Amino acid sequence: MSRTLALGILGALAAVLGVLHAFDVLLYLGIVTPALPGETAFFGVNWLAAILAAVVAWIWFWAAGGLWRGDPEAWTFVVIVAVFTLLFGFIAMVAGAPWMYRAPSMILAAFALILALLPNTREAVTPTAHA
Numbered sequence: 001m002s003r004t005l006a007l008g009i010l011g012a013l014a015a016v017l018g019v020l021h022a023f024d025v026l027l028y029l030g031i032v033t034p035a036l037p038g039e040t041a042f043f044g045v046n047w048l049a050a051i052l053a054a055v056v057a058w059i060w061f062w063a064a065g066g067l068w069r070g071d072p073e074a075w076t077f078v079v080i081v082a083v084f085t086l087l088f089g090f091i092a093m094v095a096g097a098p099w100m101y102r103a104p105s106m107i108l109a110a111f112a113l114i115l116a117l118l119p120n121t122r123e124a125v126t127p128t129a130h131a
Contacts, residue, residue, distance in 0.1 A: 006121040011067035013112045014078060017085065018060035020105045024053040027101070052088060056081060067125075075125040078116045085109035 026032040028050035059081045066074025089106040093099060115121055 004124070006115065006118065007067050007070060007124050010075075010078060010112060010115050010121060011064045013108055013115070014060050014064035014067060017105060017108050017112065018057045018064060020108070021053045021057035021060060021085075024105070025050045025057065028053060049092070056085060056088070070125055072125040075116060075122070078112060082109045082113035082116065086113070 023032065028046045030046070059077060063074045063077045063081065067078065086106055086109050089102045089109070093102055
């Protein structure tokens with residue numbers, strides 16, 4: 001996998017995850033009604049879940065733009081926010097959110113984390129030293 005292809009795929013994944021989390025904001029605020037049975041619960045405090053989802057969506061969108069530019073900080077944020085996405089997904093499921101609501105973002109975040117930690121992807125954003 002070429003360096004630009006790996007960063008392109010990772011950037012596209014980050015953009016898709018940003019859209020998923022932006023949709024989560026709308027679900028938690030009650031603007032969009034859930035298509036699946038069950039409730040979008042977060043310990044009974046949906047406004048807090050909406051704020052957290054909005055922050056995570058913004059970070060994913062920022063990381064997507066940074067990856068398109070080859071910014072090493074964007075790669076670092078992808079790794080960090082992918083771990084947080086998985087962590088918050090599990091917390092949301094413990095709080096009562098159904099697996100079907102959390103599955104898309106958790107699966108894509110796990111894939112983004114794996115892709116980001118591949119040696120070729122990391123080398124693509126690491127500056128090379130000239131000897």
